[in-house]
Amino acid sequence: SQTIHQWPATLVQPVGSPLSLECTVEGTSNPNLYWYRQAAGRGLQLLFYSIGIDQISSEVPQNLSASRPQDRQFILSSKKLLLSDSGFYLCAWTWGTGVPGYTFGSGTRLTVV
Amino acid sequence: GIQVEQSPPDLILQEGANSTLRCNFSDSVNNLQWFHQNPWGQLINLFYIPSGTKQNGRLSATTVATERYSLLYISSSQTTDSGVYFCAVPSGNTGKLIFGQGTTLQVKP
Numbered sequence: 001s002q003t004i005h006q007w008p009a010t011l012v013q014p015v016g017s018p019l020s021l022e023c024t025v026e027g028t029s030n031p032n033l034y035w036y037r038q039a040a041g042r043g044l045q046l047l048f049y050s051i052g053i054d055q056i057s058s059e060v061p062q063n064l065s066a067s068r069p070q071d072r073q074f075i076l077s078s079k080k081l082l083l084s085d086s087g088f089y090l091c092a093w094t095w096g097t098g099v100p101g102y103t104f105g106s107g108t109r110l111t112v113v
Numbered sequence: 114g115i116q117v118e119q120s121p122p123d124l125i126l127q128e129g130a131n132s133t134l135r136c137n138f139s140d141s142v143n144n145l146q147w148f149h150q151n152p153w154g155q156l157i158n159l160f161y162i163p164s165g166t167k168q169n170g171r172l173s174a175t176t177v178a179t180e181r182y183s184l185l186y187i188s189s190s191q192t193t194d195s196g197v198y199f200c201a202v203p204s205g206n207t208g209k210l211i212f213g214q215g216t217t218l219q220v221k222p
Contacts, residue, residue, distance in 0.1 A: 032207065032208040034208070034209060034210075042197070042214050042215050042217075043212060043213075043214045043215065044199070044201075044210075044212040046209050046210070046211075049207055049208070049209050051207055051208075057207070059209070088154055090154075090156065092156075094208045095208075096207075096208050100146075100158075100161035101158070101161075102146055102158055102161075102201075102208075102210065103158065104148075104155070104156040104157075104158075106154070106155055107154045107155070107156075109154070
């Protein structure tokens with residue numbers, strides 16, 4: 001069976017510090033991978049998606065970047081965090097559009113202080 | 114882009130009551146998904162329902178694609194049903210989803 005792992009669960013970082021959130025999927029190959037952010041407990045905003053290694057698309061211009069160093073690994077990064085980067089970050093995977101099985105990781109709650 | 118609207122935004126129920134959550138979308142879609150986010154933030158996929166009706170225990174969902182809406186029914190609600198319910202539709206052909214703003218459900222014992 002497929003599983004998705006996301007870490008860390010919580011993170012408190014000072015303004016201006018770097019960020020690295022990691023997401024790994026097990027039990028499948030060539031998944032579509034996504035990073036979403038949720039602010040104030042409502043509404044998920046898509047940040048990045050990847051349909052393959054070296055194929056990463058950004059949805060919203062911002063202070064973040066994403067990389068996919070391996071087929072089943074998706075990393076969200078920032079060189080210098082802003083207060084506005086605080087939020088709940090969720091990684092997700094699926095086999096593609098038009099098929100069921102959209103699965104989310106457990107999320108990372110980031111607080112920038 | 115496609116717009117997704119959910120109603121009501123908030124709902125408070127007594128345990129054992131039934132409820133209906135609605136999701137309207139502004140354009141034709143080839144699938145729709147319902148998710149439940151528990152109080153700890155975990156998002157669980159409830160239904161993948163492009164059209165028609167599906168049932169899973171006390172929950173069922175109906176999508177009428179031609180009229181651009183979907184309904185989620187919760188019967189005999191329990192306190193564990195509390196949380197936020199989201200509907201989401203695809204945008205493009207890469208699997209990315211557009212989410213509604215959610216319905217926050219609180220079930221009181």
